[in-house]
Amino acid sequence: MHFKLNRSIKTPLYKQIAAYIENGISTGEFSPDNPLPSERHLAKELQVNRSTVVAAYDELQSIGLVERRKGSGTHISTDIWGISDKRIPNWGRYVEDGSFLPNLPLVQKIRTETQNDEMVNMASGELAADLFPSEQFHSIFKEKPFTEQLGYDHPQGNIHLRETISNHLYAYKGITVDAESILITSGAQQALHLIVQCLLKPGDAVAIEDPSYAYSLPLFKSAGLRVFLLKSDEKGIKPGDIIELHKKHRIRMVFINPDFQNPTGMQMPLSRRKRILEISSEYGIPIIEDDPYSITAFNGNIASSLKRMDMNGNVLYISSLSKIVASGLRIGWIVGPKKVIQRLADAKQQIDFGHSIFPQWVANEFIGSSQFNEHILKIRQQLEVRRKQLSKALIYFLGDKIDFLEPNGGIHLWCQLNEPVDEFQLLDESLKRGFAFVPGSIFGESKGFVRFTYGRSTPADIWEGISRFSKALQYLNEKNNEAK
Incomplete structure (x- = not known):
């Protein structure tokens, strides 16, 4: 037997054995006229427990490749040669081989x-x-029935909602932006996915806060990115650390959550925000500012976002209604240079043909009202x-x-x-x-x-x-x- 197990990789031994048997069946190494190697024989040859071989054969049997015959061992299933039913795809293999990684x-x-x-x-x-605005939504539905067409909307999102968000950003956060520089997304999560998939390529280096909720997201690894951590203290990341990382790894993007950060709850002081913007301009590193929480400031004093101070278009700003209205509404947005927003909108249209009009209508009516x-x-x-x-x-x-x-x-x-x-x-x-x-x-x-x-x-x-x-x-x- 020429096959050797690779004990230095993460793939379980029984799966390596199953893959070897499956390949041998495909290439004709194992004949359908003879039984497959016995469990004891394989276990001895490969120096593994018999239970490991049993698990390998169990997997092959579950997908219809082999069958156990009492008294005569394990055989290649007749089903795969068209004698009986059609062969079942190895869905387990497909699930494992997909490029989009599962959650931890x-x-x-x-x-x-x-x-x-x-x-x-x-x-x-x-x-x-009990914090959802359920009564306000009921009053909206009662006072103004939904009469919009349920067809495809603008790739960037409904123009009325984008204009309302433009007004909202200026009123609450002092950010001046027109509707053409806003893209409506299915929450902040989709915004991050679009940015990673459209603006970065495998092998690119990005920096995130440590700790950060982004650390738990598989999207960076799924995209083949190299992720580097910026240690945080009670005031957030230290701007100088961005420079050090960039010199070593040529950082392509920095992802930060400066207000009531997830998970630490910290709020970055103005001096650090300004220095991060200076570094962004000096080295040409885009900043992705995720801001779902700033409006919840208990004292009502909303800190100046990086986007508000961004004079050069270096910051892509992400926010949503998930943490302040209702997570199930699935309304988020990205603010950035028009060229970038158009690129992201094109990708979103390929994924879902644009956002559903109904939640956009609800969000527009609510954000634009005094009830908000x-x-x-x-x-x-x-x-x-x-x-x-x-x-x-x-x-x-x-x-x-x-x-x-x-x-x-x-x-x-x-x-x-x-x-x-x-x-x-x-x-x-x-x-x-x-x-x-x-x-x-x-x-x-x-x-x-x-x-x-x-x-x-x-x-x-x-x-x-x-x-x-x-x-x-x-x-x-x-x-x-x-x-x-």
């Missing part, structure tokens, strides 16, 4: 577990249902109440076991655990007790941190959730002490 297994697990209605969910980055400002005032007040409740619960249940800085806006609170504990075991124990959070290493290289999303739960649920979390932490600490 832990992210998938959290999303699956939080479907339980009994779960206190402080993992999902969204608003609680009333809603923003409400969520600022409510989010501050929930952040205070979370702070009280952490102090009451955990005391000096945990450290945190209170954000002045946004929906996330970042905590450092003061006792060594496996954060993934902590998540498992918390989920068993009906509480979900996100381990810190999902967002970067630092361990011993956790993120709680206070915007997702009611004050009562926050108190109960941290109580459950503290019991999970106490259980693991006692278990670890017993093992010493």
Whole structure:
């Protein structure tokens, strides 16, 4: 046998064996007139456990390539030669070979577990249902029935919505932009995908904050990009680090979230924002500014965005209604140079023929009404109440076991655990007790941190959730002490 297992790669051994058998069937190395090598023989030849070979044959049987015959071993299935049914595609192989990577297994697990209605969910980055503007939407539907045509709209999005967003950006954030420089997207996530797919190529180097929610996104690896981390302190990234990274790796883009950052909740000071813009101009590095939270500032003072100070068109600005109105509305936008917006709009049209007119109509009616400002005032007040409740619960249940800085806006609170504990075991124990959070290493290289999303739960649920979390932490600490 000339086949050798490669134990230095991530592909499981049983899958390597299955691929070898499948290739041998295709090339005729294995004859349909004779049984395939026995499980014992293959295990001895390849120096693996018999169970590994069994798993390989199980996979081949599941896709119709082989069949087990009692008393005579494993044979090539007659189905693949057209004698019986048609051969089934190896969908498992297709799933694994696709270029678009799946979410991290832990992210998938959290999303699956939080479907339980009994779960206190402080993992999902969204608003609680009682913070949605449901009454305002009902009044909009009642006072102004939807009469728009349900055909394809402009590739950049509905012109009325883009004009309304233009007015909104100037009124709330001091950003001057015309409708032609705005693209409507399906939330900020699609905006990031369009930018990565259309403006970068495999092998390009990009920089993101550490920690950052972008670290958990597979889109950078799916696009073949090289991702480098910019360490953050309580004021965000240090501008000089961008220069150092650029000298070593020729950074093509920098992705930052300067206001109430996800996951840390920090807010970058004006001096650092200005210096980042200076570096962008000096080295010609585009800045992708993701700003879903600045409008939630509890005191109503919205910091000056990089886009507002951008005089040269170096910043692509992303925002959405997901974190301030409703995540399910799926309305986001990109602001940038017209040439870039047209390129991204062309790609979006290829993907989905442009955004659905109905949510655009709802968003336009709501943002353009006086009810929008009333809603923003409400969520600022409510989010501050929930952040205070979370702070009280952490102090009451955990005391000096945990450290945190209170954000002045946004929906996330970042905590450092003061006792060594496996954060993934902590998540498992918390989920068993009906509480979900996100381990810190999902967002970067630092361990011993956790993120709680206070915007997702009611004050009562926050108190109960941290109580459950503290019991999970106490259980693991006692278990670890017993093992010493």
